[in-house]
Amino acid sequence: MxxxxxxxxxxxxxxxxxxxxxxxxxxxxxxxxxxxxxxxxxxxxxxxxxxxxxxxxxxxxxxxxxxxxxxxxxxxxxxxxxxRSWRRQLAGGHRAVQDALGAQHEKTTVLRGFTASVVPGIFQTPEYARSVLSRYAELHGAARDIEAGVASRIRRQEGLYAPGKRYRVLLWESALHVRICSPAVLADQLDRLMSVNGLSTVDLGIIPLTAEVRIAAGDDFWIHDDRLVIAESWHAEMWLDSAEDIALYRRVWDTLAASAVSGRSAHRIITRARAALTDSP
Missing domain, CATH: 1.10.260.40 (lambda repressor-like DNA-binding domains)
Structure with a gap:
């Protein structure tokens, strides 16, 4: 707590x-x-x-x-x-949770994020999103309206094509290999990730497993225009708007970004993860 x-x-x-x-x-x-x-x-x-x-x-x-x-x-x-405990939030359904996040995305011009275990929702395919939401629904015993939650999450991706928006996202390389879905769904997700990596609104950084880092991976978080941080844990989301908290998470993001690679280097890492799926038995 x-x-x-x-x-x-x-x-x-x-x-x-x-x-x-x-x-x-x-x-x-x-x-x-x-x-x-x-x-x-x-x-x-x-x-x-x-x-x-x-x-x-x-x-x-x-x-x-x-x-x-x-x-x-x-x-x-x-x-x-x-x-915001997941238990309380999910009592109102997955769509309500995703709609609340979508409302913050609409207000945000520059979104900085970090995820360590899964491809972030803003880049997810419907099938991958369904797998992720279903697994966490099982964990919290909240299986209602998953399809509505998936639809709301996918609608949020319209911002990727909106002029003036900027998505600066850091992804730990391990997230490219996590089998939270079937290999076929993960393969499609990695293809999708490679395609969004070329969008003008997206700055995707991948932190290689072999990179020297100043801090280790922690909980996923998103910084909305330096006005709000939404950080996730197993039991809750924290919506933080104090100047001190925002400054801390911005330092964390900047520190992690120093170890990330982008552009063609990031593309090669995704390609390598995609090839590993093809090569696996």
Whole structure:
């Protein structure tokens, strides 16, 4: 769990406790008002559990301050805008997740990204995207509307042909070999990657496995016009907009880019990965 998220959740809990004590209610008394177990009150106040909007409505009514609900929901929205668990996001379906990312892409002129394990969504074929989303859907138990998610992800690629857009993407060479799909699908994906490498809007850098690097590969991330960073982990996305966080990720990107090759050198690495598929039994 990110430190920023936990601090925000603890701060929300402190505000909930403040409202309870101002109302002169004990933990047990508020629990009775809300129809909850006392342990839920304690968990929310101590930042051990994330409140829902319904929880906040119930709390505000329970302490006799229904007018405080919008404030509490605002705090929750701020918390979720930084830390977005996959479980919560995928409860609304894959399309909702992809549409939210698409909205950020539309606002962005220069997108800098880094991926270490798979070809990034902005370059994916539909079949490869389907394989990727399906595997992660299995992991999180969220198999609904995968096809709608694939369609939304592919629509995002219209930006590759939009004048004024710029995609500066770094890819760890290992991602070219990951068998998250069938060999045939991966072969088509590598062909697609070679074709987008020639687009005027795309600067593709590949970090060779044999390259000397100043830092090792970490989580995937995307920097949107130096105004927003979206970083991924196994359990969540972090949407970071503080100047400090953006500056850090920009330094990470610049450091990784120093070890990358581009142009014909990148094309040769992709070609080599493609040939390895043909040669494999």
């Amino acid at each position: 990110s430190t920023d998220f936990q601090q925000a959740r603890t701060a929300l809990g402190a505000r909930l406790r403040e409202l309870r004590t101002e109302a002169g209610l004990t933990v047990r008394a508020l629990a009775a008002e809300c129809g909850w177990a006392p342990s839920k009150i304690s968990k929310l106040e101590n930042g051990k559990q994330t409140a829902t909007t319904s929880d906040l409505d119930t709390w505000a009514s329970g302490v006799g301050r229904p007018e405080s609900a919008p404030e509490l929901k605002g705090r929750l929205a701020g918390l979720e805008s930084t830390y």
